[in-house]
Amino acid sequence: MPDTVTMDKIVSLARRRGFVFPSSEIYGGLGSAYDYGHYGVLLKENVKARWLEAMVRERDDIVALDSSIILHPRVWEVSGHVEGFHDPLVDCRFCKRRYRADHLDQLECGAKPSKHPGETESCDLTEPRQFNLMFQTRIGALEETGLDAYLRPETAQGIFINFKNVAQIARRKPPFGIAQIGKAFRNEITPGNFIFRTLEFEQMEMEFFVPPADAEEWLRYWIEERLNWYLRLGIRESHLRVRPHEADELSHYSSATSDIEYLFPIGWSELEGIAHRGDYDLGAHTEGSGTKLEWVDSEAGERYTPHVVEPAAGVNRSMLAFMVDAYDEEVVADRERTVLRLHPQIAPVKVAVLPLIPRNEDISGKARALYEELRRAVVAEYDDSGQIGRRYRRQDEIGTPYAFTIDEQTLEDDTITIRDRDSLAQERVPISGARAFLLDKLAEEWKTPKAD
Numbered sequence: 001m002p003d004t005v006t007m008d009k010i011v012s013l014a015r016r017r018g019f020v021f022p023s024s025e026i027y028g029g030l031g032s033a034y035d036y037g038h039y040g041v042l043l044k045e046n047v048k049a050r051w052l053e054a055m056v057r058e059r060d061d062i063v064a065l066d067s068s069i070i071l072h073p074r075v076w077e078v079s080g081h082v083e084g085f086h087d088p089l090v091d092c093r094f095c096k097r098r099y100r101a102d103h104l105d106q107l108e109c110g111a112k113p114s115k116h117p118g119e120t121e122s123c124d125l126t127e128p129r130q131f132n133l134m135f136q137t138r139i140g141a142l143e144e145t146g147l148d149a150y151l152r153p154e155t156a157q158g159i160f161i162n163f164k165n166v167a168q169i170a171r172r173k174p175p176f177g178i179a180q181i182g183k184a185f186r187n188e189i190t191p192g193n194f195i196f197r198t199l200e201f202e203q204m205e206m207e208f209f210v211p212p213a214d215a216e217e218w219l220r221y222w223i224e225e226r227l228n229w230y231l232r233l234g235i236r237e238s239h240l241r242v243r244p245h246e247a248d249e250l251s252h253y254s255s256a257t258s259d260i261e262y263l264f265p266i267g268w269s270e271l272e273g274i275a276h277r278g279d280y281d282l283g284a285h286t287e288g289s290g291t292k293l294e295w296v297d298s299e300a301g302e303r304y305t306p307h308v309v310e311p312a313a314g315v316n317r318s319m320l321a322f323m324v325d326a327y328d329e330e331v332v333a334d335r336e337r338t339v340l341r342l343h344p345q346i347a348p349v350k351v352a353v354l355p356l357i358p359r360n361e362d363i364s365g366k367a368r369a370l371y372e373e374l375r376r377a378v379v380a381e382y383d384d385s386g387q388i389g390r391r392y393r394r395q396d397e398i399g400t401p402y403a404f405t406i407d408e409q410t411l412e413d414d415t416i417t418i419r420d421r422d423s424l425a426q427e428r429v430p431i432s433g434a435r436a437f438l439l440d441k442l443a444e445e446w447k448t449p450k451a452d
């Protein structure tokens with residue numbers, strides 16, 4: 001079946017089921033800010049957990065860090081962000097809108113949405129001007145004595161300025177990495193496309209410090225490794241690609257970058273960037289701070305500034321890709337259903353416990369007991385409201401991989417029905433083995449049943 005997903009369908013599902021709400025809605029909303037509801041939080045937490053697992057827990061060459069959002073303002077001068085963290089913008093003198101000059105082919109004209117800005121006769125675009133993306137704030141109570149500061153536009157700088165602290169106590173020598181997940185803020189002028197591009201978002205960044213001669217090889221390694229992470233978590237191979245940056249797209253700190261792109265409903269777009277940052281950042285902060293950020297091995301008589309390879313991913317954008325890739329519609333027994341075929345390890349809820357006849361106290365008692373047992377191991381839900389078909393559909397829409405149903409037969413032989421979200425196959429297993437069944441299933445490798 002062809003892919004039926006559109007951004008509108010994702011936005012509507014996200015809202016209907018409480019994944020994501022427009023922020024400040026009762027005040028008319030704030031463009032490009034979103035609030036995450038219960039299932040959105042669980043999904044986002046799962047994305048972050050899988051990243052930390054792959055980056056830190058399953059390896060012994062990467063350690064974790066959580067640095068401040070507001071850093072010393074000098075950090076951003078020295079890093080080049082004050083000078084160079086810009087987007088080129090154009091204004092339309094006719095419709096009075098502002099657009100990113102490098103995204104015109106993806107944007108709608110303000111006066112004629114079926115066209116791109118600049119394509120109609122009345123469009124009158126200015127020359128591109130550079131606009132700094134950092135949000136400014138002020139530290140201190142008094143306007144006169146306060147210090148101008150920035151909300152970090154990336155988590156990476158917090159890692160570079162801690163290089164010495166971490167290298168000293170982590171007892172690791174290059175190649176080794178420092179990983180961080182945290183909020184970043186960008187004053188994006190042409191946001192939109194739901195949570196793809198927002199003013200604040202979470203990044204998952206890892207700076208991998210390597211001997212300079214090995215940097216190219218590590219760049220290739222991390223591109224492969226990160227691509228495989230998305231594939232392992234069920235994203236279809238046909239919807240992922242690696243795109244090396246052209247020389248004129250490179251950030252001010254990078255000598256080579258490749259993007260992992262996903263085929264979103266808006267077209268191929270960046271999901272994650274993997275950059276060769278060279279010794280740009282450690283070198284700049286050494287010069288700017290006077291603290292030598294280098295690797296010293298006194299036994300081997302070695303001293304050098306490591307080069308850095310950085311995989312930088314977005315939590316929210318990954319979450320959107322997982323939802324888009326999982327979204328499916330099908331007709332089963334003449335009824336349409338919408339289902340999120342999420343990898344079970346990403347799915348917000350792992351199992352739903354459903355008493356078939358909630359008014360029957362024996363049935364609901366057994367269902368409650370099973371739910372209490374399961375929720376100690378995984379995120380589980382108990383649902384006794386409405387017809388069973390509606391309860392199944394609700395779980396399908398939030399991507400719950402398994403539903404355990406307790407019915408009259410359970411009272412006779414202590415078995416329950418297990419319903420598989422994707423195949424809709426039902427099997428009966430003893431209630432005593434339900435927990436083990438679930439945990440085994442969740443640990444299995446998983447491949448999406450969606451066609452490529």
Ligand code: ATP
Nearest residue numbers: 186188196197198201270271272273312313314317
């Ligand atoms: P873009 O070209 O889309 O603006 P970028 O190249 O500036 O992105 P990076 O600086 O490489 O992005 O940031 C790493 C990751 O952080 C991106 O791949 C993306 O997943 C995420 N990201 C960046 N900006 C935003 C944003 N405004 N909203 C949501 N996620 C973002």
